[in-house]
Amino acid sequence: MMAGGPELLRRTVAARWWGELIASDRRLQDTKIGYYKAFAKVASGGETRDRKVVVAAAGGAMSTFYKLFGPGGDRALLSAYAEHWGGERVATPDPTSRLGYETAVWAYWGHRQGWLSGLEQTWPHPSAVVNSLVGVVADFAAEWPHLVRATGWAPPICAIEDLCVATGGMLGWDGAAALLGQAARRGAADPKTPPEQVMDALRDDLAGLFPGRDAVAALAEGVDAVLASLGEVKSALLEAVTLAAADPPRPPVPVARPSRASAA
Amino acid sequence: MEWGGGFGARGRLRAELITLLAAGATDFQALYDEAVQRLGARSGLTLHIACKQQQVASWTRPVRGSVAAWGGLLRTTNRALDPADPVRMEVVSRYGRWLGRRGLPGDLDIAVRYHTKELRRRVAMRATPHWIGVARMDLAWALVERARLGRFDPVAEPPADGEALLLALELATDEVTRRTAEFGPDDLGTWPACEVRAAALITAACARSAQAPIDGDVEEALRAIEPFAAGRAVNGESRLLRARLLQAEALLLLGHQQAAEQVARLALALHEARPGRWRGGIDPGRPWLTWARTLAPAGRADARAAAAKALEARESWFPEDSVYLAEVHETLAPLVAPELEVRQG
Numbered sequence: 328m329m330a331g332g333p334e335l336l337r338r339t340v341a342a343r344w345w346g347e348l349i350a351s352d353r354r355l356q357d358t359k360i361g362y363y364k365a366f367a368k369v370a371s372g373g374e375t376r377d378r379k380v381v382v383a384a385a386g387g388a389m390s391t392f393y394k395l396f397g398p399g400g401d402r403a404l405l406s407a408y409a410e411h412w413g414g415e416r417v418a419t420p421d422p423t424s425r426l427g428y429e430t431a432v433w434a435y436w437g438h439r440q441g442w443l444s445g446l447e448q449t450w451p452h453p454s455a456v457v458n459s460l461v462g463v464v465a466d467f468a469a470e471w472p473h474l475v476r477a478t479g480w481a482p483p484i485c486a487i488e489d490l491c492v493a494t495g496g497m498l499g500w501d502g503a504a505a506l507l508g509q510a511a512r513r514g515a516a517d518p519k520t521p522p523e524q525v526m527d528a529l530r531d532d533l534a535g536l537f538p539g540r541d542a543v544a545a546l547a548e549g550v551d552a553v554l555a556s557l558g559e560v561k562s563a564l565l566e567a568v569t570l571a572a573a574d575p576p577r578p579p580v581p582v583a584r585p586s587r588a589s590a591a
Numbered sequence: 592m593e594w595g596g597g598f599g600a601r602g603r604l605r606a607e608l609i610t611l612l613a614a615g616a617t618d619f620q621a622l623y624d625e626a627v628q629r630l631g632a633r634s635g636l637t638l639h640i641a642c643k644q645q646q647v648a649s650w651t652r653p654v655r656g657s658v659a660a661w662g663g664l665l666r667t668t669n670r671a672l673d674p675a676d677p678v679r680m681e682v683v684s685r686y687g688r689w690l691g692r693r694g695l696p697g698d699l700d701i702a703v704r705y706h707t708k709e710l711r712r713r714v715a716m717r718a719t720p721h722w723i724g725v726a727r728m729d730l731a732w733a734l735v736e737r738a739r740l741g742r743f744d745p746v747a748e749p750p751a752d753g754e755a756l757l758l759a760l761e762l763a764t765d766e767v768t769r770r771t772a773e774f775g776p777d778d779l780g781t782w783p784a785c786e787v788r789a790a791a792l793i794t795a796a797c798a799r800s801a802q803a804p805i806d807g808d809v810e811e812a813l814r815a816i817e818p819f820a821a822g823r824a825v826n827g828e829s830r831l832l833r834a835r836l837l838q839a840e841a842l843l844l845l846g847h848q849q850a851a852e853q854v855a856r857l858a859l860a861l862h863e864a865r866p867g868r869w870r871g872g873i874d875p876g877r878p879w880l881t882w883a884r885t886l887a888p889a890g891r892a893d894a895r896a897a898a899a900k901a902l903e904a905r906e907s908w909f910p911e912d913s914v915y916l917a918e919v920h921e922t923l924a925p926l927v928a929p930e931l932e933v934r935q936g
Contacts, residue, residue: 437599438606445610452614459613463606470602519677519719522609527779530828 341485370477468514482507694913743917763788777818829871876905
């Protein structure tokens with residue numbers, strides 16, 4: 328069973344942000360989605376740093392862009408994170424990058440829903456929770472390689488938070504970002520590679536996270552160790568018997584003891 | 592709110608599939624039905640879910656049923672998907688593997704021809720290195736299995752002076768090199784290539800053990816296995832049970848019977864912790880067979896019991912005239928023969 332539990336994952340900063348956004352007025356939603364689509368489109372052409380290009384692609388006004396993605400922007404995802412996780416954990420970049428963070432979460436949200444649905448059906452071991460998230464992020468990156476590249480090969484910020492929550496804090500923000508960053512980079516680098524391959528490649532990095540692994544595996548290691556010890560004992564005994572057979576012990580040599588009388 | 596620019600539904604279905612697979616789930620019917628409803632029965636994602644459903648189902652049903660099921664899925668994917676589609680290539684590969692695993696007369700040859708053709712096709716259409724590599728390993732395995740078990744197949748082509756094994760070794764070595772560069776020498780992604788390389792070396796050593804020294808090849812096989820047969824992941828990762836079994840076979844060839852027995856016993860115990868399926872891609876009789884072989888030189892009664900278990904396990908999975916049953920009979924025969932002689936006497 329996972330450390331954080333699906334119910335905690337339904338109440339993350341990103342989940343609350345998404346809930347508030349879809350409850351907000353339709354016009355705000357449509358405007359934001361227009362910018363997300365514009366960012367993704369511009370990213371696929373390799374240009375993202377120029378905010379004028381993004382704003383033009385969205386068919387909007389620069390003032391609206393700043394109102395939504397500038398510092399303290401309306402329903403801004405990074406502001407919600409900074410409030411909850413602290414400013415030192417979450418970078419506060421320029422407005423175009425802020426838009427990039429939100430676009431990635433918007434693009435990733437379907438994957439997140441699928442991941443949560445899978446977890447709710449299976450309640451797997453924590454290692455499978457983390458491993459599946461690695462695969463899901465790799466799969467997302469394979470679908471959106473240009474977007475991932477445009478956001479500096481970073482995983483969607485909500486996936487980093489999910490990993491921290493799912494591991495019950497065993498993996499901190501930086502560790503989670505690094506692990507999922509590798510998954511995103513590998514997935515985006517070769518979109519035709521199955522996500523299972525990325526999961527395999529990062530499995531060793533995950534192994535150390537869960538000292539209380541599969542009980543059978545732990546038992547097997549114990550049995551293995553005992554058998555190895557027994558093997559050594561058996562070898563030593565065999566060696567001793569072989570030596571004894573080749574060179575049988577001589578009868579004890581009588582030791583002349585001083586007589587009581589002479590001692591006196 | 593619309594997710595992911597219209598791609599959200601597909602992303603959600605794929606993510607759910609990845610999570611269910613990672614969690615060890617075995618039933619994807621609800622997910623498949625939803626994909627059919629949303630995307631249609633011939634969409635790549637729907638067929639991808641069907642492929643994974645067959646992959647998991649194949650671990651828990653007789654091989655003949657798996658060949659038929661994969662054959663059906665192959666016909667569907669061939670009609671619905673482009674030849675370079677990864678889902679189609681995966682189904683093509685898996686059908687060929689199960690065909691070879693069935694082991695009916697002629698199957699070993701058919702599998703070699705099938706994978707040879709598929710490798711050529713992927714190279715010709717410039718498939719990605721991953722999918723060419725998969726075809727390379729499929730062919731290497733088919734060649735190794737034919738070299739190993741062809742003597743039990745009444746219609747198999749006679750071996751051509753080890754040429755087939757040399758080709759298998761070359762294919763496997765190429766793939767080890769490619770995967771080592773991509774993932775690293777001890778990565779799980781590199782293991783399947785190391786495995787088939789070790790199997791080719793061991794099979795070649797067995798084939799000429801009567802005529803020439805074999806220690807060099809077997810030691811090389813052990814070195815290929817070593818990074819995967821030790822360390823913290825080996826007991827928890829079911830695919831690495833195969834490393835243990837190959838290690839036991841190699842140790843036995845080198846005459847280290849006690850060490851081989853120890854390794855084989857542990858592999859068997861790990862395999863039997865979840866019986867009734869092809870755990871780690873291993874047929875349920877193989878761990879018993881390997882253990883029987885390691886016991887054979889030392890304790891006849893234990894070896895006979897283990898071989899009988901191997902036969903019982905394989906009889907539930909393979910057709911009656913499969914080479915995989917003949918393989919067990921070959922191990923079992925000398926173990927029961929003296930008993931028959933005593934009875935007859």
